[in-house]
Amino acid sequence: ECVHKNPIKLPDDEPLLLKSTTIPRSVISSENASCDADHRLILVDGKAVIYRAYYKLMAKLHYGKLEDANANGDWVLTVFTALSTILRVLKLNATHAAVVFDHDGLTFRHTMFPAYKMNRLPTPDTIVQSLQYLKPALLAMAIKVIEVPGVEADDVIGTLAISAVTAGMKVRVLSPDKDFFQIISPSLRLLRFVPRGSGIVSFGIEEFSQRFGSLQPSQFIDYLALVGDRVDNIPGVQGIGEKTAVQLIELFGSLEKLVQDRDKVQNKKAREGLLADNGEVLFTKRLVTLRTDLPYHMVPFTLDEFACKKPEDGGEKYMNLINAMGSFVDKSITSSLESRTRDLWSSY
Numbered sequence: 001e002c003v004h005k006n007p008i009k010l011p012d013d014e015p016l017l018l019k020s021t022t023i024p025r026s027v028i029s030s031e032n033a034s035c036d037a038d039h040r041l042i043l044v045d046g047k048a049v050i051y052r053a054y055y056k057l058m059a060k061l062h063y064g065k066l067e068d069a070n071a072n073g074d075w076v077l078t079v080f081t082a083l084s085t086i087l088r089v090l091k092l093n094a095t096h097a098a099v100v101f102d103h104d105g106l107t108f109r110h111t112m113f114p115a116y117k118m119n120r121l122p123t124p125d126t127i128v129q130s131l132q133y134l135k136p137a138l139l140a141m142a143i144k145v146i147e148v149p150g151v152e153a154d155d156v157i158g159t160l161a162i163s164a165v166t167a168g169m170k171v172r173v174l175s176p177d178k179d180f181f182q183i184i185s186p187s188l189r190l191l192r193f194v195p196r197g198s199g200i201v202s203f204g205i206e207e208f209s210q211r212f213g214s215l216q217p218s219q220f221i222d223y224l225a226l227v228g229d230r231v232d233n234i235p236g237v238q239g240i241g242e243k244t245a246v247q248l249i250e251l252f253g254s255l256e257k258l259v260q261d262r263d264k265v266q267n268k269k270a271r272e273g274l275l276a277d278n279g280e281v282l283f284t285k286r287l288v289t290l291r292t293d294l295p296y297h298m299v300p301f302t303l304d305e306f307a308c309k310k311p312e313d314g315g316e317k318y319m320n321l322i323n324a325m326g327s328f329v330d331k332s333i334t335s336s337l338e339s340r341t342r343d344l345w346s347s348y
Contacts, residue, residue: 041164041306042094042191043157044086045175046101046145050134052176052193053081054127072328078130079325080337083137087340089174089191089200091347096169096306098144098160100153101135107152113287119233133325140318141341142311148298154179155291159299161188162292167303174200179224179290184208184217214250222255225285234288237281239269255285310345 057077090097109116138145148156154177161171165187173180174191184190189204208217215223226245228236240248244267252258258265259282262274274281311318319338326334 039095039169040093040172041096041098041161041169042089042092042172042174043161044089044097044099045153045157045173045177046099046134047153048175048177049082049085049099050078050127050130053085054078054124054130057081075126075129075133076325076328077333078126079134079137080329080333082130082134083337084340085174085200086138086143087337087344089172090308090344092172092191094172094308096164096303097308098146098306099138100146100156100160101131102153103147103149103151105149107150109152109287112283113234115233116287117232119230133321137318137321140311140321141315142309144301144306146299146301148294151291151294151298155294156299158183158290158292159294160301172202178220179288181208182217182220182224182290183292212246215246219249219254221285221289222249222258224288225255225281228284229288232288234284235280236284237270237273237277239267239273244270255281309348315341315345 057074061074086099135145146156147153154175157173157175158180161173161183164171165185169187171188172191173188176193180190184203184205186205189202191200192203193200205217208215208220212220212223223242223245226237226240226248227242228234236245248258248265248267248270249255252261259274259277262271262277265271265274318341322334322337322341326337
């Protein structure tokens, strides 16, 4: 058997960086309404993970740091890199986990605002192909995979996260999406990708305060309504930037109070922008507010379904799938992924 002295590393093989933590009716079945304090639920934004895997891989290829990808290997390495990321976060003492993806088709936000996300480029073919294999791989690992039509993955994650916190669990959400800032709490922290490299950092109330001063996480939607969100093609109020938005919400307390007393705003540009508003900013607040109250019939899950466990078949289906995909890439990559997966299962 060939032994690689310098095996190729996936983009997510670098150390995981974490900072210390300070700090409506649950959709989770009532039979599990009270949870052990040591229960930790990790919710993964599946689309964000696959996109990050793809672009990290493309960056490696661009700079000549990865030579093991070709027309067939690129999608395999994208899948393997995404799995590598998920394995890393599941090692953070997760007792329960789920990976949530956007369902195909439009959502209620597109109905509210037809221009929503219209600035997005089409999904790269490699990602489309990768998703066809990532989801079966996760299921073969006995990881819960969720897609709910008509709403975004963010709303499903928001609902599950708040329900789990209400039930007494600690929750971690793996996603770079700043929309999740609005649900941060002492029991709910985010795991965010660093802008460069492959690190992941914990983001909670302390980090939020360092960035947004005295604002509370629940006020983030007021802030976001003022500044807008170019990523989602959501306009803000003309003349109001990030710093001014924070100052205004700190001063007036809420977006509604600010709109009501906008003629009292001292900043000329901000006042003119608010006076020109015809209700758009309050509409935007509704648009950027995460749904944390999806009804049980849309997310009909019990806590047991999220429990981290070894597959009933011992992982045979997963290993077969990994090895089939691995035929397109260096064997050391497949072996590493297999070893790390078995190591995770042995901890359950």
